[in-house]
Amino acid sequence: MTKIQKVKCVFFSATGTTKKTVTWIGKTVADQLGLPCQDIDFTLPQNRQEPLVFQPEDLVVFGTPVIAGRVPNVLLKFLDTLQGNGAAAVPVVLFGNRNYDDALMELRDILHNKGFQPMAAAAFVGEHSFSYILAKNRPDDLDFSIATHFGQEVAKKVQGFQNAENYPLIEVEGVPYPYRGYYQPRDRKGNSVDIRKVKPVTSDACVDCKLCAKICPMGSISYENVSEYVGICIKCGACIKQCPQKAKYYTDEGYLYHQHELEEGFTRRAEPELFI
Ligand SMILES: Cc1cc2nc3c(=O)[nH]c(=O)nc-3n(C[C@H](O)[C@H](O)[C@H](O)COP(=O)(O)O)c2cc1C
Ligand code: SF4
Ligand code: SF4
Numbered sequence: 001m002t003k004i005q006k007v008k009c010v011f012f013s014a015t016g017t018t019k020k021t022v023t024w025i026g027k028t029v030a031d032q033l034g035l036p037c038q039d040i041d042f043t044l045p046q047n048r049q050e051p052l053v054f055q056p057e058d059l060v061v062f063g064t065p066v067i068a069g070r071v072p073n074v075l076l077k078f079l080d081t082l083q084g085n086g087a088a089a090v091p092v093v094l095f096g097n098r099n100y101d102d103a104l105m106e107l108r109d110i111l112h113n114k115g116f117q118p119m120a121a122a123a124f125v126g127e128h129s130f131s132y133i134l135a136k137n138r139p140d141d142l143d144f145s146i147a148t149h150f151g152q153e154v155a156k157k158v159q160g161f162q163n164a165e166n167y168p169l170i171e172v173e174g175v176p177y178p179y180r181g182y183y184q185p186r187d188r189k190g191n192s193v194d195i196r197k198v199k200p201v202t203s204d205a206c207v208d209c210k211l212c213a214k215i216c217p218m219g220s221i222s223y224e225n226v227s228e229y230v231g232i233c234i235k236c237g238a239c240i241k242q243c244p245q246k247a248k249y250y251t252d253e254g255y256l257y258h259q260h261e262l263e264e265g266f267t268r269r270a271e272p273e274l275f276i
Helices: 017-033 073-079 103-113 141-160 211-215 238-242 253-265
Strands: 006-011 037-041 058-065 088-095 121-125 273-275
Touching (some): 017 088, 017 121, 017 141, 211 238
Parallel strands (some): 006 058, 088 121
C-alpha cells in the first residue's frame, strides 16, 4: 500500500455542521500523523463543475449531510464523477437528530464504487437544517471530543495498515443496497407531505445584500430579484439561517407541520456513531 502523505477534508455543507465536523476529524488525523491537511468544499455549484480526482497517497475524510435518510440525491450526479484512484476514505454523514438511516451505507458504497478504500466511517449530529432548536448548536464540545477520539483511532488504523495491500471495507449501520426509500414526512392522518416544491418567502426586511444568492448551494436564488427562484430548493437552510435580516422564512403548512413534528418527536439527544 502506498504510504499516506496528505489528508483531504472534502465536504458539502449548507449550514456548516458537516464542514465543522469533517475538518475537525481531518485535522486531528493530520496532526496525529504529522501530515498536511487540505479542505475541499463542494457546497457551491461553481465548485462542482470539475470532477474531484484523488491519489493513492491521500486520506480523504468525505462528508455530506443526511437528507431524508440518504445521501442528498441532488449530489449523486456529481459524486458519480469522483475518481478515488485507491485513496483511503473516511465517509462521514451529519444528521439532524432524527436518524441517518441508510445514508452512511450509501456514501460508503458510492466512495467504494468510485475507487476509494473506505476504512473507517462515522455519523455525527448537526443542528437540523429546518430548525433552531433540534440539535441546537451541534456539533458541540461533546461532539468535538468524540470527533477527536475518532480522528485518533483513524490515525492508529492508518499506522497499523502501512504495509497491507488494502484496507478491509468498513462495515457500517444501515440496510445494504437496495437501500430503504427516502424518509417521507407525513401529516396527522398519515398522508405523505410533499415538500419538494416548497421555497422560502422573502419579507420586506430584506436589504438586498445578495448574500443568499451567493450562498445557495443550488444556485437557485435570482441575483436580480432575491425573492425569485430560478431553480430547485432543497430546504438546506443556508439562506434562512445566514440572512443577516432574517428575511427568509417558510409559510407552507405542510413544511411547518413537518418541522414541528420533528421538533416534538426527536427531543432525545442522538449520539455520534463511529465505525472503525
Ligand atoms: C431536506 C432535508 C432533509 C433532511 N433529512 C434528515 C433526516 O432524514 N434525518 C436527520 O436526522 N436529519 C435530516 N436533515 C438535517 C441535516 O442532515 C442536518 O441538519 C445536517 O447537520 C445539515 O448539514 P450542514 O450543516 O452541513 O448543511 C435534513 C435536512 C434537509 C435540508
Ligand atoms: S441575505 Fe437576506 S437581506 Fe440579503 S438579499 Fe438575501 S434575503 Fe435579502
Ligand atoms: S433557496 Fe433553498 S436551496 Fe437555496 S439556500 Fe435557500 S433553502 Fe437552500
